[in-house]
Amino acid sequence: MDGQEIATIPGRTPGGSYNVVLGEGVLDSLGRLMAERGLSGKAAIIADDTVAGLYAEQVAQSLREAGFAPAVLTFPAGEAHKNLDTVRRLYDALVEARLERGNAVVALGGGVVGDTAGFVAATFLRGVPLVQVPTTLLAMVDSSVGGKVGVDLPQGKNLVGAFKQPALVVADVTTLETLPEQEVCAGLAEVIKAGIIGDATLFEHLEHTGREPLGWVIRRAIEVKRDVVQEDPFERGRRAVLNLGHTFGHALEALNDYRMLHGFAISIGMAIAARVAVALELAEPRLETRITGTLQRYGLPVWHTGVSPKRIWETMGTDKKRHAGTRRYVLPRAIGDVIVTADVPKEIIMTALRETCELQSADPAWTESESSGNPRA
Ligand SMILES: NC(=O)c1ccc[n+]([C@@H]2O[C@H](COP(=O)([O-])OP(=O)(O)OC[C@H]3O[C@@H](n4cnc5c(N)ncnc54)[C@H](O)[C@@H]3O)[C@@H](O)[C@H]2O)c1
Ligand SMILES: [Zn+2]
The missing domain is CATH 3.40.50.1970 (Rossmann fold)
Structure with missing residues (x-):
């Protein structure tokens, strides 16, 4: 056989x-x-x-x-x-x-x-x-x-x-x-990312139907990655779209001493990216609910407590994928259509971080002036 x-x-x-x-x-x-x-x-x-x-x-x-x-x-x-x-x-x-x-x-x-x-x-x-x-x-x-x-x-x-x-x-x-179910879930975050970047059919299948047939789902996700890297094999341009959710996600991973699974961190990161895109009026509000709803359908987090927005912002500033000192963001305009831009006011990012990391917190809201990090520690 x-x-x-x-x-x-x-x-x-x-x-x-x-x-x-x-x-x-x-x-x-x-x-x-x-x-x-x-x-x-x-x-x-x-x-x-x-x-x-x-x-x-x-x-x-x-x-x-x-x-x-x-x-x-x-x-x-x-x-x-x-x-x-x-x-x-x-x-x-x-x-x-x-x-x-x-x-x-x-x-x-x-x-x-x-x-x-x-x-x-x-x-x-x-x-x-x-x-x-x-x-x-x-x-x-x-x-x-x-x-x-x-x-x-x-x-x-x-x-x-x-x-x-x-x-x-x-x-x-x-x-x-x-493979432990947690690891499968974490991998699904990258699959959902592939759908948002370049395959609306894949995303809609995950949104409405489920992760089966898994072979078909994996095939579509591989094809998205293949197409992007084929266009930009040495990471000089287009490949940046693969970092959807990663700028925020890397900061969350680092702030959690890498105890958070990568897929969970980028799930939260994609939710933040969607919130930023809506705030900038690049995307309809419905896009955010579709993305967060689909992530949650697979047990992936779209909120996070325990790290202050200010620390996330500071940690993002040390990401090695920064370009010539600027912060670049991958933002969804629609399913299957993302852009890379440096043109986002800090206040918009901070608001999205607060919405993601604060509003769901059981603690009283953190304020900008609170710099000492994790109030739960
Ligand atoms: N090169 C790239 O383009 C690229 C892209 C994304 C991520 N990465 C890297 O990938 C790494 C994360 O990969 P990962 O999530 O696969 O983690 P991993 O390789 O650590 O695997 C996760 C765990 O699952 C176990 N495992 C693997 N396959 C199994 C199976 N079939 N059954 C049971 N257990 C199994 C492993 O032993 C490990 O404990 C990171 O280091 C990240 O930087 C690289
Ligand atoms: Zn990743």
């Missing part, structure tokens, strides 16, 4: 092309798909210990059946291990496994593994082929497509990295059956 393919989504890159093969049970086809892509010989399967325990043997078996000689390399799960120490250990293991230039690195896991193993593939021997095998919803619809790889430094997230396009992406929807 080789699994059932849902779609093969072709992607173009500056130097070539790749396919995203999406399906049910397609992990068992991975070896054949890699061979068809022209890969052969050794292959390093890199996974975190959680994903390795679940899927590494199945993947290794598929590779062996297709004539590969696979080695499995693991590191502990979690963002805390997406760092240069892990990279260094993986280099050592690749030297020991005698991986050669044409041999592939297979990144089996969520975004942490994709980013870390991707960075290793971009740099080991000045670059070896990378096969992305995403096993979280977020990794399927976001991190495995687009070519950005990298690791964190103690000073900040994703501060070291490269552009490394995959030779192949294989996403097996059945792997999501073992």
Whole structure:
């Protein structure tokens, strides 16, 4: 049994092309798909210990059946291990496994593994082929497509990295059956984001029908990301739209010491962006209720208490994606239509932050002058 393919989504890159093969049970086809892509010989399967325990043997078996000689390399799960120490250990293991230039690195896991193993593939021997095998919803619809790889430094997230396009992406929807529901929810925030950015049909399906059929939903979200990154592979312009909800969301994540799931933070961030768009009269008030209603339908938050608007504003000022010192915002005008603008008065942002972070609070409203942060702490 080789699994059932849902779609093969072709992607173009500056130097070539790749396919995203999406399906049910397609992990068992991975070896054949890699061979068809022209890969052969050794292959390093890199996974975190959680994903390795679940899927590494199945993947290794598929590779062996297709004539590969696979080695499995693991590191502990979690963002805390997406760092240069892990990279260094993986280099050592690749030297020991005698991986050669044409041999592939297979990144089996969520975004942490994709980013870390991707960075290793971009740099080991000045670059070896990378096969992305995403096993979280977020990794399927976001991190495995687009070519950005990298690791964190103690000073900040994703501060070291490269552009490394995959030779192949294989996403097996059945792997999501073992993913904790919280992680699925968090991934749905990125799926809803994809709908708002560029696929009204996808958004309306999530708004009115639900997340099934999940394979179709994932396919549409991947296509949105693929189209955006294809237009702007090196993040010089259009790609900024992918940051919808992220300017606010990154600040919330940082202020919560990264204990808040990324998808939950950007859900709140998208709600704020919608409020700002309505306040600027870029969008009808109904757009805000459609966006927040859809996020809430999937258990995603659209309000937040515990951090003052002033601190969010200050933290946003340190975001590494600021452009030449200006704060840029991605704002929805309609479903499927977003703009990037720096032209937003501070007062409008502060009002939206207050509406999101204060009005729902059980505490008496915070005032601008309160700078000491979390009154609940
Ligand atoms: N490169 C990009 O363009 C890009 C885009 C978005 C996010 N990212 C990065 O992605 C990372 C977040 O990725 P993530 O949300 O996938 O987190 P993750 O990789 O940490 O995975 C979440 C958790 O789920 C576990 N897991 C993964 N697949 C599983 C499965 N099928 N069954 C059971 N458990 C499973 C993992 O072991 C981990 O504990 C961040 O580091 C972020 O910076 C990168
Ligand atoms: Zn994101």
